[in-house]
Amino acid sequence: xxxxxxxxxxxxxxxxxxxxxxxxxxxxxxxxxxxxxxxxxxxxxxxxxxxxxxxxxxxxxxxxxxxxxxxxxxxxxxxxxxxxxxxxxxxxxxxxxxxxxxxxxxxxxxxxxxxxxxxxxxxxxxxxxxxxxxxxxxxxxxxxxxxxxx
Amino acid sequence: xxxxxxxxxxxxxxxxxxxxxxxxxxxxxxxxxxxxxxxxxxxxxxxxxxxxxxxxxxxxxxxxxxxxxxxxxxxxxxxxxxxxxxxxxxxxxxxxxxxxxxxxxxxxxxxxxxxxxxxxxxxxxxxxxxxxxxxxxxxxxxxxxxxxxx
DNA sequence: TCTTAAATAGGATTGATTCCTATTTGTCAA
DNA sequence: TTGACAAATAGGAATCAATCCTATTTAAGA
Ligand SMILES: [Mn+2]
Ligand SMILES: [Mn+2]
Ligand SMILES: [Zn+2]
Ligand SMILES: [Zn+2]
Numbered sequence: 001x002x003x004x005x006x007x008x009x010x011x012x013x014x015x016x017x018x019x020x021x022x023x024x025x026x027x028x029x030x031x032x033x034x035x036x037x038x039x040x041x042x043x044x045x046x047x048x049x050x051x052x053x054x055x056x057x058x059x060x061x062x063x064x065x066x067x068x069x070x071x072x073x074x075x076x077x078x079x080x081x082x083x084x085x086x087x088x089x090x091x092x093x094x095x096x097x098x099x100x101x102x103x104x105x106x107x108x109x110x111x112x113x114x115x116x117x118x119x120x121x122x123x124x125x126x127x128x129x130x131x132x133x134x135x136x137x138x139x140x141x142x143x144x145x146x147x148x149x150x
Numbered sequence: 151x152x153x154x155x156x157x158x159x160x161x162x163x164x165x166x167x168x169x170x171x172x173x174x175x176x177x178x179x180x181x182x183x184x185x186x187x188x189x190x191x192x193x194x195x196x197x198x199x200x201x202x203x204x205x206x207x208x209x210x211x212x213x214x215x216x217x218x219x220x221x222x223x224x225x226x227x228x229x230x231x232x233x234x235x236x237x238x239x240x241x242x243x244x245x246x247x248x249x250x251x252x253x254x255x256x257x258x259x260x261x262x263x264x265x266x267x268x269x270x271x272x273x274x275x276x277x278x279x280x281x282x283x284x285x286x287x288x289x290x291x292x293x294x295x296x297x298x299x300x
Numbered sequence: 301t302c303t304t305a306a307a308t309a310g311g312a313t314t315g316a317t318t319c320c321t322a323t324t325t326g327t328c329a330a
Numbered sequence: 331t332t333g334a335c336a337a338a339t340a341g342g343a344a345t346c347a348a349t350c351c352t353a354t355t356t357a358a359g360a
Contacts, residue, residue, distance in 0.1 A: 023326050023337060045316085059340045064317070066338095080230035080285055083348085085316060098277055107277070111270045117284055120261045127248055127257070129288040134267060135230055138279040173306060173357050195347085209309045214348070216307095233317085235347060306357080313350070324339070330332085 001037055009036055013075060020073045030054050031066050035076065035090045041106045043085040079106065080135055096134040102143035151187055159186055163225060170223045180204050181216050185226065185240045191256045193235040229256065230285055246284040252293035 013032050014024055022028070034051045035042070042050075048063040067088055070076045077089040082099065087106065096114070098107040117132045139147065163182050167174055184201045185192070192200075198213040217238055220226045227239040232249065237256065246264065248257040267282045289297065 021337095025326070025338065027339075043316095057340070059342095061318080061341080062339055078232050080232060082228050082230060083236045086233045098273060098279070100277075101280065109270060109273055111273075113268060113270065114264070118263060119286065120259065120263065123248060123259055123261075123286070126291045126294075127250075127286075127288050128294050129248070129286050130251065131287040133285050135283050135285045136269065136273070136277075136279050137281045138277050141276045144276075144278050171306095175307065175357070177308075193347090207309070209311095211310080211349080212308055301360100303360085304356105304358095306355105308355070309353095311351085313348100315346100315348075317344100317346075319344070320342085322340095324337105325335105326337080327335095329334090 006033065006036065016073055016075060022069065022073070027051075027055060027058055027062055028066055030058075031063060032070070032075070035067075035070075035088070038090065040091065040108060041079055041087040041089055043087055045085065047088070077131075080133075082137075094133075096136070098136040098138055098140070100140035100143055101137055102139055102146070105140050107140060156183065156186065166223055166225060172219065172223070177201075177205060177208055177212055178216055180208075181213060182220070182225070185217075185220075185238070188240065190241065190258060191229055191237040191239055193237055195235065197238070227281075230283070232287075244283075246286070248286040248288055248290070250290035250293055251287055252289055252296070255290050257290060 010029060010033065014029070017024055017028065030051050031047060034047055034054075038047065038050065044060070044064045044067055047067065048058070048060050051063060052058060067076070067086075071078050071088070074092065075090075077092055079087050079089045079097065081087055082101075084104070091108065095108050095110050098109060099105075100107070111134075114134055117134070119129050119132065123129065160179060160183065164174055164179070167178065172178070180201050181197060184197055184204075188197065188200065194210070194214045194217055197217065198208070198210050201208060201213060217226070217236075221228050221238070224242065225240075227242055229237050229239045229247065231237055232251075234254070241258065245258050245260050248259060249255075250257070261284075264284055267284070269279050269282065273279065
């Protein structure tokens with residue numbers, strides 16, 4: 001990602017914080033910058049270890065609390081998992097997930113075919129739907145290859 | 151669920167255990183009986199507390215390990231969550247989930263509209279897909295009603 | 301029965317998350 | 331620019347979930 005693009009997103013992020021009456025702290029901006037440049041779907045601990053390079057005495061609690069705050073204001077998504085630590089997704093655009101049961105990778109994909117998963121009427125009238133996603137369980141390319149070896 | 155239906159399912163379950171060379175222990179059968187009669191998507195701890203009534207000195211570890219074993223042999227599913235303890239699903243037929251972000255309930259639904267979510271070619275050729283499900287985030291009926299009050 | 305590997309109970313350990321509180325800091329109004 | 335104050339942070343403790351360890355028990359086949 002270009003420095004220019006990062007700067008642009010940080011500006012938008014700061015706007016979002018202001019809208020929600022959140023203080024603009026160096027920690028929050030630092031965590032946000034790590035997040036948008038991170039591999040997809042990092043855990044809090046991974047974000048912590050990366051952001052620690054820039055803020056050597058940031059605490060894990062701050063990172064974790066901040067990620068939850070970001071989820072609340074819509075800066076990121078908490079994604080579905082099948083156990084283990086929470087995983088966060090800086091990509092808040094509509095997309096779908098394949099979970100590799102062997103290595104735990106979560107692979108993003110988009111698909112016109114289910115572009116707008118319409119919600120069944122019975123659900124739409126009784127429940128308030130916030131987000132929708134197709135979740136696949138399976139084996140990723142690397143892990144499929146490994147299995148073949150036996 | 152009828153006693154007769156329970157007995158039928160237990161017989162099938164025992165067959166499945168035999169096929170996988172698993173011993174038929176009273177604990178395993180007890181856990182299975184609790185599971186098929188449980189509210190949907192219980193945690194290991196909930197199953198433990200219920201099964202404890204019949205087996206007062208069963209250990210949590212046994213329940214937890216058994217649930218994992220059941221998942222391995224396809225007797226149940228581990229379902230997607232957004233943090234918190236693992237949740238298990240005795241209903242292994244194809245269906246979809248709505249997660250209430252307020253109370254944590256997972257509501258099952260079926261929908262002809264996504265009857266067979268075909269997997270995009272790009273995914274199908276590189277990855278081995280085991281299961282597919284539409285996952286909705288939202289608010290359940292009860293929690294939507296509560297929100298209205300403010 | 302007898303044998304043996306598998307399974308269990310119960311406690312310890314690890315891992316993830318949240319809580320607690322003294323201290324620091326961003327923000328806003330003077 | 332400064333001062334006041336609520337919000338946020340650091341660091342450690344506590345809680346909750348999951349797994350590990352090991353002595354003992356038990357299901358199943360001979
Ligand atoms: Mn994603
Ligand atoms: Mn279900
Ligand atoms: Zn993989
Ligand atoms: Zn609810």
